[in-house]
Amino acid sequence: MQSRRSSGVIKGLAADPRTITPLPLMNYGLNIRPAAALDFVSLGALVNRLDPGIIPFRKATHCDIHVSGGEFNVAGNLADCFRLRTGVASAMVDYPIGHLIAERVRAMGVTAFYKHFQHDGVHGPNMATVYSDRGQGLRAPVVFYNRSNEAAAQLKPGDFNWQEIFAGGVRWFHSGGIFAALSTTTAEVIIEAMQAAKAAGAVTSFDLNYRAKLWNIAGGPERAVAVLDRIIRHVDVLVGNEEDLQLGLGIPGPAVAAKSKLDPSAFFSMMGNVIKKHPHIKIVATTLREVHSTNRHSWGAVAWIDGATYVSPTCELDVVDRVGGGDGYAAGFFYGLLGGESPQDAVNLGWAHGALLTTFPGDTTMATADQVRAFAHGGSARIQR
Numbered sequence: 001m002q003s004r005r006s007s008g009v010i011k012g013l014a015a016d017p018r019t020i021t022p023l024p025l026m027n028y029g030l031n032i033r034p035a036a037a038l039d040f041v042s043l044g045a046l047v048n049r050l051d052p053g054i055i056p057f058r059k060a061t062h063c064d065i066h067v068s069g070g071e072f073n074v075a076g077n078l079a080d081c082f083r084l085r086t087g088v089a090s091a092m093v094d095y096p097i098g099h100l101i102a103e104r105v106r107a108m109g110v111t112a113f114y115k116h117f118q119h120d121g122v123h124g125p126n127m128a129t130v131y132s133d134r135g136q137g138l139r140a141p142v143v144f145y146n147r148s149n150e151a152a153a154q155l156k157p158g159d160f161n162w163q164e165i166f167a168g169g170v171r172w173f174h175s176g177g178i179f180a181a182l183s184t185t186t187a188e189v190i191i192e193a194m195q196a197a198k199a200a201g202a203v204t205s206f207d208l209n210y211r212a213k214l215w216n217i218a219g220g221p222e223r224a225v226a227v228l229d230r231i232i233r234h235v236d237v238l239v240g241n242e243e244d245l246q247l248g249l250g251i252p253g254p255a256v257a258a259k260s261k262l263d264p265s266a267f268f269s270m271m272g273n274v275i276k277k278h279p280h281i282k283i284v285a286t287t288l289r290e291v292h293s294t295n296r297h298s299w300g301a302v303a304w305i306d307g308a309t310y311v312s313p314t315c316e317l318d319v320v321d322r323v324g325g326g327d328g329y330a331a332g333f334f335y336g337l338l339g340g341e342s343p344q345d346a347v348n349l350g351w352a353h354g355a356l357l358t359t360f361p362g363d364t365t366m367a368t369a370d371q372v373r374a375f376a377h378g379g380s381a382r383i384q385r
Contacts, residue, residue, distance in 0.1 A: 028282060028283060028305050028306055028337060028343060029282035029283070029305070029306035030203050030236055030237070030282055030283070030337070031201075031203070032171060032172075032203055032337065032338060033169065033170075033171045033201050033202070035169070035171075036168065036169030036170050036171045036201075037085070037167075037168025037169050037170070038085055038086065038087050038111070038166075038168065038169065038170045038171070039078070039084040039085045039086060039170075039171050039172065039338060040074070040075055040078050040084055040085075040086040040087070040170075040171065040172045040173075040174065040334065040338070041075070041086065041087040041088070041089065041113075041165065041166075041170050041172070041173050041174070041197070041202075042071035042072060042074055042075040042086070042087075042088050042089070042173070042174040042175060043071060043088070043089045043090070043160075043173075043174070043175040043179065043189065043190060043193050044069050044070060044071025044072060044088070044090060044152070044175055044176055044178065044179040045069050045071075045090060045091065045128060045150065045152030045153075045178070045179050045182060046067065046068075046069045046072055046088070046090045046091070046092070046101050046105070046127060046152070047067075047068050047069050047101075047127065047128040047129065047130050048065055048066070048067055048068070048097060048100065048101055048127060048128075048129055048130070049065070049066040049067070049068045049129070049130040049131075049132055049323070049362075049363060050063040050064075050065060050129060050130070050131050050132070051063055051064045051065070051066055051132055051133070051134065051321075051361065051362075052064075052133050053133065053134055054133065054134050054135070054136040055133065056133055056142065057131060057133060057142070060133075064361065064362075065100065066323075066361070066362040066363050066364075067100070067101050067104035067105065067363075067364075068130065068323070068324070068362075068363035068364070069088075069090070070176045070178050070179075070207060070209055070327055071088070071174060071175055071176050071178075071179060071207075072088045072090065072105070072110070073324055073327035073328075073331070073363055073364050074174055074207075074327050074330050074331045074334065075087065075088045075108075075110050075174070076088075076105070076108035076109075076110055076364045076365070077327065077328060077331035077332075077353070077357070077364055077365040078331050078334065078335060079108055079109035079110050080108045080109055080364065080365055081331070081353065081365045081367050081368060081369055081372065082331070082332075082335045082369050082372075083369065084335065084338070085111075086109075086110050086111070087110060087111040087112070087113055087165070088105065088110050088111075088112055088113070089113040089114075089115075089160050089165065089193070090112070090113075090114060090115075090152060091114065091115050091117060091125075091127075091150075091151035091152040091154065091155055092112070092114035092115070092116050092117070092127075092151070093116075093117045093118070093119050093124070093125055093126060093127050093151045094116055094117070094118055094119065095119035097126075097127050098119075098127050101127055102114075108364060113160060113165050115155060115159040115160065117151045117154070123149055124148070124149035124150075124151070125149050125150065125151040125154060126146075126148065126149050126150055126151060127150070127151060127152075128145065128146065128147040128150045128152065129145070129146045130143065130144075130145055131143065131144050131145070131146070132323060134294070134320075134321055134322075135294035136294055136295065137293050137294055137295060138293055138294070139294060140294055141294060141322065141323075145213075147182070150182065152179065152182060152186070153182040153183040153185075153186060154183070154185070155183075155185060155186055155189050156185040156188065156189060157185070157188050157189055157192045158192075159189065160189070160193070162192070162193055162196035162197070162200075163196065166196060166197065166200035166202070169200065169201070170197060170200050170201075170202045171201075171202060171203065171338060172202055172203045172204075172205065172334060172338060173193065173194060173197035173202045173203070173204050173205070174204070174205045174206070174207070174330075174334075175190045175193065175194070175206055175207075175231075176206060176207035176208070176209045176239075177206070177207065177208045177209040177210055177211070177228065177244075177248060178209045178211055178214065180227060180228065180231060181211060181214035181215050181218045181224070181227075182214070182218070183218070184218075187227045187230070187231060190206075190231050191230060191231055191234060194231070194234035194235070195234060198234060203236050203237065204234055204235050204236050204237070205235065205236065205237035205238070205239065205330075205334070206231060206232060206235045206237075206238055206239070207239040207240065207326075207327075207330060208228065208238065208239065208240035208244035208245065208248040208249075209239075209240070209244065210224070210240070210243065210244045210247045210248045212247070221247060224247065224248060225247075225248070225249065225250035228248045228249065229249070229250070232249070232278055232281070233278070233280075235278075235280075235281065236280070236281065236282050236283070237281075237282065237283040237284075237285070237334075237337075238274070238278075238281055238283065238284045238285075239284075239285055239286060239326075239330050240284070240286055241267065241286040241287070242254050242266055242267055242270060242286075244286075245270050245274060245284075246270075249273075249274065249277060249278070251270065251273040251274065251277060252270075252273055253270075254266035254267070254269050254270055255269035255270070255272075256269045260290060261288060261289060261290035261291075261298070262288045262290050262298055262300050262314055263288075264288065264300075264302040264309070264311050267286060267288075267302055267304075268302070268304060268309050271284060271304045282305070282306050283303060283304065283305050283306070283337075284303070284304045285301070285302065285303035285304070285329075285330070285333055285347070285350070286301070286302060286303075286326075287299070287300070287301045287302075287325065287326050287329045287351075287354060288300035288301060288302060288314075289325075294319065294322075295318060295319050295320075296316065296317070296318065296319065297316070297317040297319055297322070297358070298314055298315070298316055298317070299314065299315050299316070299317045299325075299351070299354070299355050299358075300312050300313070300314040300315075300351065301329050301333075301347055301350055301351035301354065302347070303333065303343065303346075303347045305343045308343065310343050310344050310347045311347070312347050312348050312350075312351035313348070313351070315355055317355055317358050317359075318359070319358045319359075320358060320359050320360060320361060321358065321360065321361045321362060321363075322358055323362075323363050324357055324358075324362070324363035324364060325354045325355075325357055325358045326354065327354075327357075327363070327364075328350075328353045328354035328355075328356070328357030328358075328365060329350040329351060329353065329354035330350065331350070331353060331365070332349040332350035332351070332352060332353030332354065332372060332376075333346050333347060333349065333350030334350075335349060335350075335353075336348075336349040336350065345376070348376040348377075349372060349373070349376050351376070352372045352373075352375040352376035353365065353367060353372045355375065356371060356372060356375060
């Protein structure tokens with residue numbers, strides 16, 4: 001699929017044969033369209049991630065380059081692994097780093113809707129860079145950023161023609177808290193997009209992804225709660241763990257103490273306060289992870305769906321690269337919901353895909369849908385001949 005500028009019209013897009021049709025009685029409290037030109041559209045910042053592997057940056061001599069962005073990762077996973085028709089709306093700078101990122105977006109099969117910026121050759125604006133080694137054993141990964149003069153932070157309402165983007169129909173729209181924190185205007189773009197997505201009949205989701213470093217320079221915790229409150233008024237499906245819910249929504253912490261990182265009781269104990277503040281929310285979901293070492297994690301996932309609770313199996317992960325596992329869960333979970341799977345099967349598909357994603361380098365999937373389904377249904381690491 002070719003990249004499209006934000007003014008591009010997609011009226012010519014017909015419903016794709018890959019599009020999945022949900023079962024009529026499995027609606028999870030949501031009104032999911034059975035078909036549309038686009039199954040899923042996300043809005044957020046695209047970034048490039050420099051990865052020196054297990055070598056710390058202070059000793060690194062080379063890096064792999066991964067293209068990422070919490071919102072894009074979900075769209076990319078849904079397109080590449082699950083073969084859904086997805087799009088991403090983002091900023092794009094017309095310089096070599098932007099060209100590299102745009103090529104990777106195309107390679108994942110995601111239709112791009114860009115607001116283009118010209119680089120001045122010196123100061124930008126820029127595509128953000130994330131620096132993240134993988135750690136090893138008892139040595140944790142180290143992550144830091146350069147988001148100076150980031151193009152995505154300059155996005156503002158009116159930069160995207162949502163009526164044209166959604167002209168052929170859209171089933172699901174997604175954004176997240178990292179993009180919301182980038183500037184005073186990015187949250188307004190999210191609200192504008194969600195209102196347009198709702199008008200087009202889409203389900204809306206939001207990953208809180210609370211990042212204290214970002215919010216501390218964007219007005220602090222109080223502004224975070226105020227901004228996210230305005231966004232979440234338009235959200236059907238919320239992704240976030242106990243800390244995200246507490247800091248992002250400004251609600252009390254868990255009513256019960258978790259016995260371990262894999263104990264879902266603390267997460268579920270917060271649902272009453274979530275729904276009290278935002279009674280329109282139909283689903284809240286997150287992953288559960290207990291880190292034994294950088295390369296060994298216990299992994300699970302949970303979801304509160306229209307008043308009922310669901311818990312995945314647990315497994316032990318031998319982690320190659322932990323970045324993107326949560327986005328992997330969200331993609332598999334959304335895929336299950338869009339396909340009309342039972343709530344438990346949707347949770348298990350997300351859990352399985354997130355687990356598999358940690359076995360690959362980079363932030364986005366290299367798994368196939370068959371591999372995800374096999375693992376979700378109890379598959380093992382036996383060789384496939």
